[in-house]
Amino acid sequence: MENWFVLAHPDKIDTPALLVYRDRVARNIDLMVKTAGDASRLIPHVKTHKMREVVEMQLDKGIRRFKCATIAEAEMLALAGASAVLVAYQLNGPKIDRYLELVGKYPRIVWSSIVDNIDSARALAGKAQQRNVHASVFLDIDSGMHRTGIPPEDALELARDIKSIKNLRLLGLHAYDGHIRDTDFATRTERAEAAMRPVRELARKMTAEGFDEPLIIAGGTPTFTVHAKHKDLWCSPGTCVFSDHGYGSQLKEQHFQPAVVLMTRVVSRPGPGLVTTDLGHKSVAAENPIDKRIFFLNLEGYEVVSQSEEHLVIRVPEGREPEIGAVLYGLPYHVCPSVALHDEAIIIVDGEEVDVWPVLARRRSIGV
Incomplete structure (x- = not known):
């Protein structure tokens, strides 16, 4: 399914969001x-x-x-x-x-x-x-x-x-x-x-x-x-239970499917060929170089140029800038620390939100 990641009602979900399929x-x-x-x-x-x-x-x-x-x-x-x-x-x-x-x-x-x-x-x-x-x-x-x-x-x-x-x-x-x-x-x-x-x-x-x-x-x-x-x-x-773009692009003999997507929105278009989304350091793991943090599934010909705590700036071909509010879906290169940045995961089945699961053990202590 080519567009398996696309949500039927993305307008109901605030961003940045952790989606689990x-x-x-x-x-x-x-x-x-x-x-x-x-x-x-x-x-x-x-x-x-x-x-x-x-x-x-x-x-x-x-x-x-x-x-x-x-x-x-x-x-x-x-x-x-x-x-x-x-x-x-x-x-x-x-x-x-x-x-x-x-x-x-x-x-x-x-x-x-x-x-x-x-x-x-x-x-x-x-x-x-x-x-x-x-x-x-x-x-x-x-x-x-x-x-x-x-x-x-x-x-x-x-x-x-x-x-x-x-x-x-x-x-x-x-x-x-x-x-x-x-x-x-x-x-x-x-x-x-x-x-x-x-x-x-x-x-x-x-x-x-x-x-x-x-x-x-x-x-x-x-x-x-x-x-x-x-x-x-x-x-x-x-x-491999979630997989990510890092291992997915390296371990070719394995056939685990990416099961986590980070959903983000365009919040600004600061100049020709530039768009800014709300996917900052606090939403996706940032230990890798800037070009190895997120792989967008519904954006072509882009280059990630900078990132701060709550913003990600992307260069795209002039005239092809996504509109303000446009939803982008991306695979994290390193899913483990990316998940740990979120309190909860929105569970998706057939493009619809069906549940919300707490990322319970991102906390340092639960009861003990």
Whole structure:
């Protein structure tokens, strides 16, 4: 459908607005399950959508385990009915107390977090002991991104130390390869496979030493189609539930559909060949260069020339400037931080608004 994004009654929606096309989300979830081969191999990240309703859609498709980065996201998952929640962020300071409060409040959930050093492990264990609970952890492995994690060659010693700590239970290995996002699938595959080899060797050594066979959680959306081929891995894609123009234009072997559109209006025509819309920094992620923030679906031959907090200035061919009040629809290049700028999403089915979903976990705290 060429103009799938066009609304039947755009005049009823104020801008800038976050539009979520529910049927496309459903198809993306179906494709996630199909790619993994079985919903039980999925532990999708919720950072992209931060919405309880999307989690409920995934639960309806048989997905039970989820990954998150914040305590608010973890609580949102608990409220939605997730069976297992991995907080893929090393917990320190008050986050430990907030996390353990969730563990106590929702005992039916299998909770876990990640650690990459003994001090953080001991801090978590100490707080868990005070509450008379056990804390489950995955070793966070640095598989080349150099953001967090312990090198796989050093991780066996940490695993031994954790095994000796009361109130800690080691479940497996977490290996996020977010640095691997080559457009060429063969190159991406080669790099992802190479990054996983030392992780698998670590798992083999752990098993040989008497550890329970470690679960391995691997990758994100770019390497999902690589790791999905290996049945010993759990896959944790996130962005693909909504997709965006960034990954959509890079990951050609994947067929996830863009399911989020940012709707904006022309508010000024400051000069010949110039139009200004209300899509500023506070409505679309602005970490990319100016030409890699929004891709307009119903505007041709344009160039984004500047952006401020509440304005986006676009150059178009003279004589073809959209009228004041004209509605433009755009795909964000990076959907995750774009969604997090909005309090709510307007849900679209067949061009009509059917619901409004709160972006619940954009908050730093919900109840805990």
